[in-house]
Amino acid sequence: MYKFGVIGPGAVGAVIGESLQNSDYHVTFLGRKEGKVCIERVEDPESTTFPVEAISEVETVFDYLFIAVKGTQLEGIMPHLDKLMHADTVCILCQNGYGQLGKFQLPGNTYQAVVYISGQKKGNVVMHFRDRTLILPENTVTKKLKKVIAASNLDIQLQSDYRNEVWYKLIVNVAINSVTALSRNTALILQEEKVQSLCKRLIQEGVEIAAAEGVYFQEKVLEEIMKIYAGYPSQMGTSMYYDMINGQSMEVEYIQGFLYEKSREHDLNTPCLDTVYSLLLASEMKG
Ligand SMILES: NC(=O)C1=CN([C@@H]2O[C@H](COP(=O)(O)OP(=O)(O)OC[C@H]3O[C@@H](n4cnc5c(N)ncnc54)[C@H](OP(=O)(O)O)[C@@H]3O)[C@@H](O)[C@H]2O)C=CC1
Ligand SMILES: CC(C)(CO)C(=O)C(=O)O
Known part of the structure; x- marks a missing residue:
């Protein structure tokens, strides 16, 4: 056995x-x-x-x-x-x-x-x-x-096509994990339209980075991921949100940091990613 x-x-x-x-x-x-x-x-x-x-x-x-x-x-x-x-x-x-x-x-x-x-x-x-x-x-x-x-x-x-799956999940995570961790709030925040817009922009930037890496998604991916988010119960958090509220280290290096490095490598313009990445890093700084 x-x-x-x-x-x-x-x-x-x-x-x-x-x-x-x-x-x-x-x-x-x-x-x-x-x-x-x-x-x-x-x-x-x-x-x-x-x-x-x-x-x-x-x-x-x-x-x-x-x-x-x-x-x-x-x-x-x-x-x-x-x-x-x-x-x-x-x-x-x-x-x-x-x-x-x-x-x-x-x-x-x-x-x-x-x-x-x-x-x-x-x-x-x-x-x-x-x-x-x-x-x-x-x-x-x-x-x-x-x-x-x-x-x-x-x-x-x-x-x-495993690589596609890796990138898809990175894109799922880059939006919802960032906004829940930074707001210290659960999927409830998706009820706010401005949060939805920010998620969409983060997803779009992720899709552009993936494309620069040779991983292409169809346009419908944006709606598809927003639909996944809409299916989350409002009390559900994300792994990064739980780390943030528990004062534990977050996996910023492997999600936002990984994407940020790729964005720089390909000289892309990813203002939303750059902002959430900076703020997540800042939130982990200790004096
Ligand atoms: N939670 C989620 O919804 C999702 C999480 N993920 C990913 O899955 C991975 C695991 O996350 P998640 O399950 O949420 O994390 P948790 O914090 O819930 O679990 C991690 C576990 O590992 C234990 N652990 C830590 N260090 C050691 C060690 N040295 N030896 C033995 N055990 C140890 C922790 O113990 P202790 O409690 O004592 O610290 C804890 O039980 C992460 O990469 C996350 O991003 C992916 C999808 C969804
Ligand atoms: C967003 C979610 C729940 C998707 O499974 C996840 O991967 C996480 O909490 O880190």
Whole structure:
């Protein structure tokens, strides 16, 4: 039986682990320290609790490792990875943004998933709002993973045009994550037309950067993403919003920062991106 490990029992990691565990796969949740994580859903009285083991104590060697810590927390797990892996362990980096795999030396068998799982961790409780989807590049390793976990309700989608998916998600994130984090408010703010206009301009700038990188989206992408936002419950935040209100480091470097660098590289005019990026950086400055 394959052994699955989920590093980072937070909003994303807990839902991934739950999907596998509920279908009787052998799953270990690895956190900073021993404890538990409880998953809840709005309007569902049932909740499920899973044990969490301290990453430093675990001696299991895993066949598949889902890494669901924040990009800003990757450094902290690096010293533990070797002992948790064998030569063929497959790592799935479940994170927003891009550029992490260029910065950290994760093992050869690592693929970054484009993550569509929305939730919030408060203490040891995860509120799961919606979705259970991981999009991965299509290759023999990921095809095998999809087959191996076919009995779970984790929706693994394999894409030959994976790069498009990465850019699409970056564009989804650049608008909604920026406006929710900077306003310190949830998707409720989308009811304000001026916020909608700002989101549209950020999406448009993202689309222009993608095009400069050779990733082209049709014009309808703007309405499509605004429709995704319109489907968010008003109490839903974003991962960056939760970090902002909890005083934690945000993944600015891998979302807005990544796009900003690309914008400069191609000498583009992206005033909205430049503004939100500066303000997000400013909000993280400490005296
Ligand atoms: N939340 C969301 O709706 C979405 C998030 N994402 C992306 O998914 C990724 C994960 O985000 P999310 O699940 O929200 O983050 P969370 O903060 O909810 O979860 C991260 C988890 O990792 C744990 N962790 C941190 N450092 C370590 C460590 N050194 N060893 C073990 N565990 C550690 C945290 O523990 P502790 O609680 O002790 O800090 C926490 O349980 C991010 O890249 C995010 O952008 C993508 C789509 C949606
Ligand atoms: C916007 C959202 C919820 C989309 O899944 C996300 O990726 C995040 O919170 O960072």
